[in-house]
Amino acid sequence: MKTETSPPPSAFILPMKQITILTTGGTIAMRADADAGGAIPQLGGADFLAALPRDLAPIRIEAFANLPSAHFSLDDLWNLARRAAALGADDSVAGVVVTHGTDTLDESAYLCDLTIDSPKPIVFTGAMRTVSEIGYEGFANLAAALRVAADDAARNLGTLVVFNDEIHAARDATKTHTTALATFRSPEFGKLGHVYPHAVYIARQPARREFIPATRLEQNVHLLKLGVGMSAALFDFVVESLAARGVVLETLGGGRVPPTWLPSIARAINRGVAVVITSRVGAGWTMDRYGYTGAHHDLVQLGCWFAEGLSGPKARIKLMAALGTTHARDFFATA
Numbered sequence: 333m334k335t336e337t338s339p340p341p342s343a344f345i346l347p348m349k350q351i352t353i354l355t356t357g358g359t360i361a362m363r364a365d366a367d368a369g370g371a372i373p374q375l376g377g378a379d380f381l382a383a384l385p386r387d388l389a390p391i392r393i394e395a396f397a398n399l400p401s402a403h404f405s406l407d408d409l410w411n412l413a414r415r416a417a418a419l420g421a422d423d424s425v426a427g428v429v430v431t432h433g434t435d436t437l438d439e440s441a442y443l444c445d446l447t448i449d450s451p452k453p454i455v456f457t458g459a460m461r462t463v464s465e466i467g468y469e470g471f472a473n474l475a476a477a478l479r480v481a482a483d484d485a486a487r488n489l490g491t492l493v494v495f496n497d498e499i500h501a502a503r504d505a506t507k508t509h510t511t512a513l514a515t516f517r518s519p520e521f522g523k524l525g526h527v528y529p530h531a532v533y534i535a536r537q538p539a540r541r542e543f544i545p546a547t548r549l550e551q552n553v554h555l556l557k558l559g560v561g562m563s564a565a566l567f568d569f570v571v572e573s574l575a576a577r578g579v580v581l582e583t584l585g586g587g588r589v590p591p592t593w594l595p596s597i598a599r600a601i602n603r604g605v606a607v608v609i610t611s612r613v614g615a616g617w618t619m620d621r622y623g624y625t626g627a628h629h630d631l632v633q634l635g636c637w638f639a640e641g642l643s644g645p646k647a648r649i650k651l652m653a654a655l656g657t658t659h660a661r662d663f664f665a666t667a
């Protein structure tokens with residue numbers, strides 16, 4: 333593991349606890365490369381340190397990986413969360429910043445949020461433009477994330493996502509645009525706060541905090557999105573041929589499936605597979621009062637679990653963590 337440290341503070345500054353930056357790759361670390369035919373991760377700790385303003389808290393940089401986030405394995409995700417947890421438990425560390433590819437940043441951040449029990453800020457950030465492009469915003473995002481990680485106001489808020497000077501709760505934040513700089517949004521309840529030039533301002537507390545004491549991630553968990561008239565064959569395949577331990581369904585609207593799915597869901601639950609319901613809509617809980625076949629009441633009756641407003645990818649992260657305990661059912665609603 334490679335670590336780099338910022339220059340020691342001048343003698344008249346009282347010693348301060350460090351913020352540790354865990355670098356993992358992503359566009360924030362990418363530069364155009366002619367041989368590769370496009371941008372690839374190349375920036376390391378020294379590049380970040382050289383670009384950061386000098387008026388920040390002392391910084392230590394640790395290279396965890398230098399990967400596009402699509403290359404992360406579930407083992408990588410788990411190890412990253414455990415490393416962030418260890419840093420959170422280290423008395424010499426005041427906060428942790430993780431630089432990460434934006435494509436799966438919300439999943440890594442949410443895993444940290446669920447499985448790290450620490451008052452210290454753990455702040456994820458990244459960039460939408462490479463350092464080779466005009467308007468690269470990586471250093472600005474990193475500086476903002478560092479200011480949040482060093483600020484007492486950010487303690488006890490769980491894992492945070494800082495982008496475009498906005499502070500979001502990891503549970504709520506999601507990538508909403510393929511190229512926009514302000515891509516991370518919290519569609520249901522909005523951002524927690526803002527990084528102003530003179531202050532970190534927290535306007536509200538996270539809507540919800542949960543801790544799952546997982547000792548591992550159950551990796552045989554899958555995510556399926558429903559479309560109108562879609563057959564349940566893929567679901568059956570995942571349950572029967574892949575022997576899934578859990579399946580998350582991004583169902584229609586407030587939690588509806590085509591009636592033809594009900595026998596498959598019933599069979600899966602009878603085999604002991606955890607079937608977790610969320611919505612493909614993008615915001616809002618699943619819940620309805622419809623009486624027709626395949627509506628929410630049928631899913632309750634079959635014994636599905638409900639993810640209460642989580643996106644499909646985050647519901648999968650939660651189910652993998654919950655199945656890494658002995659009491660997964662306790663972490664989900666059942667009606």
Ligand code: ASP
Pocket residue numbers: 357358359360399400401402432433434435436458459460461
């Ligand atoms: N492809 C990049 C990644 O997720 C996208 C980014 O970081 O913005 O690693």
